[in-house]
Amino acid sequence: MYMNMSKMMFLICLISGTLISISSNSWFGVWMGLEINLLSFIPLMINLNNMLSNESALKYFLTQALASSILLFSILLYSMDTSLHYSINFYSISQFMLNSSLLLKMGAAPFHFWFPSVMESMSWFNCLLLMTWQKLAPLMLLTYCYQYNSYYVYFYCCLVVGAIGGLNQLNLRTLMAYSSINHLGWMLISMMINENLWLNYYFFYIMLSSIMVLFFLSFKIFHMNQMYTIFNFNPILKFMMLTNLLSLGGLPPFLGFMPKLMVITLLTEKTFYFMTFIMVMSTLITLFFYLRITFSAFMISYPSLKWSKTNLNNIFLKNIFLNMFSLFGFPMILLIYSLL
Structure with missing residues (x-):
């Protein structure tokens, strides 16, 4: 009973993190919602009776942490002075990093290397x-x-x-x-x-x-x-x-x-x-x-x-x-x- 209640709470947090990301007005709010979603999904993946599921949880956490760090860095590039965007072309770099981080989070190719092994x-x-x-x-x-x-x-x-x-x-x-x-x-x-x-x-x-x-x-x-x-x-x-x-x-x-x-x-x-x-x-x-x-x-x-x-x-x-x-x-x- 206790395990079912804890899984239900993590599932509610999972849904809440997604809704926070979608409805946020700032990119930092988006990043915060994605982190809530990530930290809520990891306990759902862990199964003490299956060591392979724990390995999948670790792979998923490392990949999502990498994608979140790239997303946060691209957000910081966006927030820099706009004059730098035109002189060093920071805008196109940050745009590319932002899209790549989102594609990495959902396992789209060519950033799919983690997705089949985690699902397995x-x-x-x-x-x-x-x-x-x-x-x-x-x-x-x-x-x-x-x-x-x-x-x-x-x-x-x-x-x-x-x-x-x-x-x-x-x-x-x-x-x-x-x-x-x-x-x-x-x-x-x-x-x-x-x-x-x-x-x-x-x-x-x-x-x-x-x-x-x-x-x-x-x-x-x-x-x-x-x-x-x-x-x-x-x-x-x-x-x-x-x-x-x-x-x-x-x-x-x-x-x-x-x-x-x-x-x-x-x-x-x-x-x-x-x-x-x-x-x-x-x-x-x-x-x-x-x-x-x-x-x-x-x-x-x-x-x-x-x-x-x-x-x-x-x-x-x-x-x-x-x-x-x-x-x-x-x-x-x-x-x-x-x-x-």
Whole structure:
């Protein structure tokens, strides 16, 4: 009971730190909110029964401390005399450092070196927080000082690294980490088009990632070979889980295709054809290893256990609404839009 209350308090502080950063009027207030968020997330990561989680907490702390120091130094450069900005070009240096620190905090490429290794040994609940909520404050802050012309290389790094990095992964948490990096590239590009578009994409990403993590957490799945044996008890659950994986990759006609369609449509209207080509190709690579997992699970017969401690009926009832919305949400939205 005491442990649950302490985790709840740290979770409240985590949410408060993010809200302080987003609503602050000064960069020092932003830095303070990010530090509150960092110091609240570290105790949630620590697990006395798992030494690897403590190693992940240490990696996360050192990386975030480095990003916070770079952010603070860039803020100090901003606050210097404006005459120095023009003589020594301090403004462009501080702008570059500020954007790099925010990208490092959320694990975007090419500053992604810590993200898959930290995700590899965390619990699924902490992985979900790291993939979704912990990216909200840096993404929101990046919209305040975003310059596409100077930092367009980050878009392509996120798309390419997120697509190629997940090809040979057997750990599902690492696979979800590279998938998150790829989706970050889509969100960064959507910032360039519209201020509200990346929020829509972020909302869809949170929902689809939560469905997948809920499945993995319910069955305690951490590696790819576990997916092939556990779902032999219930083929419907296997179908729903694997099709949700394809929805996360953006395969039509599932719901995950809708935010990608909105971004591609607006990019083609603004004649960014080369960028659209790179985005579509990176998505096809991610769909390749998702389809490889799906075909292996559906086409190959695996031995199944005679007994299981997991109550599949309860899990099916808990997840049925979210799965139906994920699988058939896109056709439903198109139908409602056509009727209106």
